[in-house]
Amino acid sequence: xxxxxxxxxxxxxxxxxxxxxxxxxxxxxxxxxxxxxxxxxxxxxxxxxxxxxxxxxxxxxxxxxxxxxxxxxxxxxxxxxxxxxxxxxxxxxxxxxxxxxxxxxxxxxxxx
Amino acid sequence: xxxxxxxxxxxxxxxxxxxxxxxxxxxxxxxxxxxxxxxxxxxxxxxxxxxxxxxxxxxxxxxxxxxxxxxxxxxxxxxxxxxxxxxxxxxxxxxxxxxxxxxxxxxxxxxx
Numbered sequence: 038x039x040x041x042x043x044x045x046x047x048x049x050x051x052x053x054x055x056x057x058x059x060x061x062x063x064x065x066x067x068x069x070x071x072x073x074x075x076x077x078x079x080x081x082x083x084x085x086x087x088x089x090x091x092x093x094x095x096x097x098x099x100x101x102x103x104x105x106x107x108x109x110x111x112x113x114x115x116x117x118x119x120x121x122x123x124x125x126x127x128x129x130x131x132x133x134x135x136x137x138x139x140x141x142x143x144x145x146x147x148x149x
Numbered sequence: 150x151x152x153x154x155x156x157x158x159x160x161x162x163x164x165x166x167x168x169x170x171x172x173x174x175x176x177x178x179x180x181x182x183x184x185x186x187x188x189x190x191x192x193x194x195x196x197x198x199x200x201x202x203x204x205x206x207x208x209x210x211x212x213x214x215x216x217x218x219x220x221x222x223x224x225x226x227x228x229x230x231x232x233x234x235x236x237x238x239x240x241x242x243x244x245x246x247x248x249x250x251x252x253x254x255x256x257x258x259x260x261x
Contacts, residue, residue: 079251137183137198
C-alpha cells in the first residue's frame with residue numbers, strides 16, 4: 038500500500054533556483070493538498086485541488102504554483118526559491134465526501 | 150474563512166497523567182472536526198473525528214466531543230503513555246467543499 042508518495046524526501050536549493058515537488062496517490066482520491074510545516078506555525082495550506090482539473094489557493098500561495106496533472110498527481114513548483122521557503126512540505130489526499138486525509142512522508146527543503 | 154486555534158505547547162507530562170489539549174474553531178455552517186497525530190519523522194495520521202454536533206470521536210484511549218455551543222473540540226486522554234509523545238493537530242473541514250485547515254499543532258512529551 039503506497040498511499041501518498043512524495044519525491045524527493047530532501048532537497049537543498051540555492052536562492053533563485055527552481056524545482057518541482059512531486060506527489061502521487063494511488064487511492065483514487067479526488068482531492069489533493071499541499072501544506073508547509075514551520076516551527077510555531079503549524080501546517081499552512083498552500084494550494085489544493087478539489088478534483089482533477091481544478092486548483093485553488095490556500096493561506097500561503099505566494100511564490101508557488103501547482104499542477105494537477107491527472108487524478109493521481111499533484112505537483113508543487115517553486116519558480117525562484119527564497120530562504121523563506123525553507124520548510125517541510127506535505128502532500129495529502131482525500132476522497133471528496135470523506136473527512137480522512139492521507140499524508141505523505143514530507144519533503145524537507147532548505148534554501149540557502 | 151475557517152480557522153483553528155490550539156492551546157500553545159509544548160506540553161510535558163508524566164506517564165499515566167491526564168491529558169487535555171484545547172482546540173477552538175471559527176467556521177460557518179456545520180464543519181467536520183478532527184484530530185491528527187504526527188510521530189517524529191512521519192506525516193500526519195488521523196486520530197479521531199466528529200462530523201456533527203455532540204458527536205464524540207474516540208481512538209486509542211483519546212476522546213474529543215464536538216461542542217457547537219462553545220465551538221470547541223478538546224482532545225482528552227485519561228492516562229498517557231510514553232508512546233503518545235508526538236505533535237497533535239486539530240483540524241476542520243468546511244461544510245461545503247474540500248478545504249482542510251489545521252491549527253498550529255501541540256507538541257506532547259510524556260516522560261516515564
